[in-house]
Amino acid sequence: MxxxxxxxxxxxxxxxxxxxxxxxxxxxxxxxxxxxxxxxxxxxxxxxxxxxxxxxxxxxxxxxxxxxxxxxxxxxxxxxxxxxxxxxxxxxxxxxxxxxxxxxxxxxxxxxxxxRGQMLVNTGGCMEPLQLQAFAAGSPDLRAFDHALWRQLSARLLRTQPQDLMRYGDPQGRQDLRQALTQYLTQSRAVACTAEQVLVLTSSQQALQLLATALLDPGQRVWVEDPGYRGARTAFEAAGATVVPMPVDAQGLVPDFTLEPPRLIYLTPSHQYPTGATLSLERRMALVDYAHQHGCWIVEDDYDSEFLYDARATPSLQGLDGGQRVIYVGTFSKTLFPSLRLAYAVLPPELVIPLVTARSVMDGHSAQWPQAVTAQFMEQGYFAAHLRHMRRLYRSRRDLLLQALAQHCPWAQPLPCNGGLQMVVLLPHGTEQKLTLTAAALGVATPRLGPLYAKPNAVDGWLLGFAALEPAEIERAAALLGKLRP
Ligand SMILES: Cc1ncc(COP(=O)(O)O)c(C=O)c1O
Missing domain, CATH: 1.10.10.10 (Winged helix-like DNA-binding domain superfamily/Winged helix DNA-binding domain)
Known part of the structure; x- marks a missing residue:
């Protein structure tokens, strides 16, 4: 029976x-x-x-x-x-x-x-969800994107400069895009740079892989946030580095300066992934001082600071340091669309030639046509307008998800969510696996929080993506989750 x-x-x-x-x-x-x-x-x-x-x-x-x-x-x-x-x-x-x-x-x-190959394979690889599904995390809304405008810009460029766009390109990236990025980053993120320091890449993941390969020897220590972004961990592990998890609290990464100094510190100071904490000014200054004192690199992954809803993002850590020990990394995967495959790093001057050379060995350069379209999109003011529009949209979806969870799933406790494309909710102790499995059976993806921690089963929770979902989809999926019994 x-x-x-x-x-x-x-x-x-x-x-x-x-x-x-x-x-x-x-x-x-x-x-x-x-x-x-x-x-x-x-x-x-x-x-x-x-x-x-x-x-x-x-x-x-x-x-x-x-x-x-x-x-x-x-x-x-x-x-x-x-x-x-x-x-x-x-x-x-x-x-x-x-x-x-x-x-x-x-x-x-x-x-x-x-x-080296074995180390790469041992990381388990990394990949984002391929389908739109409530509440898969990490995707911007691609339905709300202005496809007609993108098509128009793309067609015009291909009509006017077909040969330029089809040739081999500069491994550092197109000058027009580096210029547009410099203007955007200096104005919006207080990044200290000239276009000569900007390196256009295919993804943040490529930036992390490049930095890991060029800056780390096997066995060298790298501090990462715990919980933290698996893509970064994977890149450092693939380079044979020793990854040292640092706890995170409401003010971001808690550095342990009594430990042996690392070669590199990776962090998401504007909007910690996944908790959403902002690194306090005191810790920012302490980390920059420490990096100067011990000659370590800091990698600032500013993956989604464009989408902060309740306050403006804090200026970049790179700007605070004057761009000497801090390498700034950003991506268009969230601000425009992931398959654009464009991201950027702002490098300290002495790293520009070595890293552009290393990049040329890896994959030559990023595709010219999408770079040129993106540069025009930025130069002509569409990027700023797009961000304003998406920010409003995502904020309303965040609010809706909070309401829907309170109504249907009072047992799920959201952490403060001041921005981003996804929200952390904590679950009753010991229920993460069971609830995730049951939610999957109902057709709702609930990405687990547990695997983002260094210690298994440290915390039970989910990281629920909301930005890409229409209101009715959020309502429906939250109501389905309401059927679960923790
Ligand atoms: C912390 C963090 N950095 C970077 C990225 C993605 O960057 P890309 O698609 O450019 O590799 C993500 C995507 O989820 C992320 O969460």
Whole structure:
């Protein structure tokens, strides 16, 4: 007899297409739990006898499903000890929080990777969600983007300068875009720079990878925020660096100056990822002093300071330092659209030639046409207008999500959310995995907060993306979450 209260497994099992065979439905339920990151790496799966009873299927069916998942690389089976979720490294993960739905291919013969290659693979990779879904995190609203204007600018440029846009380009980036960025960054973010210090890249991720490769030797220490951005951690780990997590409180990163000095400090001072804290002025000054004293680099990832709703963003850390030890990184992934593949770093003068050279080795340069369109978009005032519009839109969605959560999910406690595209909510202790799994079965993505912490199970919570969602989508998904019982 099935239990009166459906278990996580029965919920997922029932959600799997009933046209599939029983074994495939068991597989689908387990894969779904692992892909969403709800079942953590190394976690033990239920004993086949228990799961069979729970689902009302035969034990042979469950054994067959476990064997199938083992063949796909999702599960490791140890005779006498049970079946376990394969290590994270085996599967690609989202940069933000968890895994992405793709099955790792098992090589027919062992790969002879270099040590560097192995380190890259061991990070587990990183990827953003590919589909729009409530409440997947990290995407701006692409439906509200002015596509007609972008099309117009693109067409005009291609008509007037076709050959220029099709040639090889400067590894540092187009002069017009660097100039437009310099104007924007000096005025809006108090960044201290000239266009000669701006390096146009494909993504913040590329900036982090480039900095990690060019500035870090294996074993050198890097301080990162805990909780913090996985994309950064991945880039530093891939370079063989020793990543040292630093706690975060309501005033941002809490530096421990009694530790051995690191080579590099990575942080998100304007709007800490994911908590949203702003680094206090006192800590900003202390960090800059410390970096000068010990010769370390600070990487300031200013990924979404354009979207602060209740107050203006604090001026950049780079400006406070005069751009000597602080490397400023920004991206168009959130302000315009992610597939534009344009981001930028503002470099201290002595790093410009080495890093532009290193970049030319990596991928040559960023595509010319999108750079030219972006430069015009900025020069002609459309960028500022777009940001104003999106800020208003996102603010209203943040407010709506807060209301909807209070109404439907009083057990989810939002942290103060003064900006950004997503919101942290804390969950009752020990419920993150279970609630995430059940939400997934209802079709709602609730990216987990836990994996952003260095210590597993340190905190239970979600990071809910709201910016890309229409009001009705927010309402509907929050109402669905309201069905969950923590
Ligand atoms: C802290 C942080 N930095 C950078 C990025 C993304 O940058 P890009 O798409 O340019 O790699 C993200 C995206 O989620 C982020 O959260």
């Amino acid at each position: 099935k239990p009166a209260q459906p278990s996580l497994w029965t919920t997922l099992f029932d959600a799997a297409a009933s046209s599939q065979g029983l074994r495939e439905r068991v597989c689908a339920a387990l894969r779904q739990a692992m892909r969403s990151g709800t079942l953590a790496a190394g976690q033990r799966l239920p004993a086949s006898r228990v799961l069979a009873q729970d689902l009302g299927v035969s034990r042979v069916t469950v054994e067959a499903a476990y064997a199938q998942l083992e063949a796909e690389g999702y599960v490791m089976r140890h005779t006498g000890r049970g079946s376990f979720v394969a290590e994270l490294q085996a599967m690609p993960q989202t940069r933000a929080t968890g895994r992405v739905p793709s099955t790792p291919a098992k090589p027919a013969t062992p790969l002879a990777l270099s040590r």
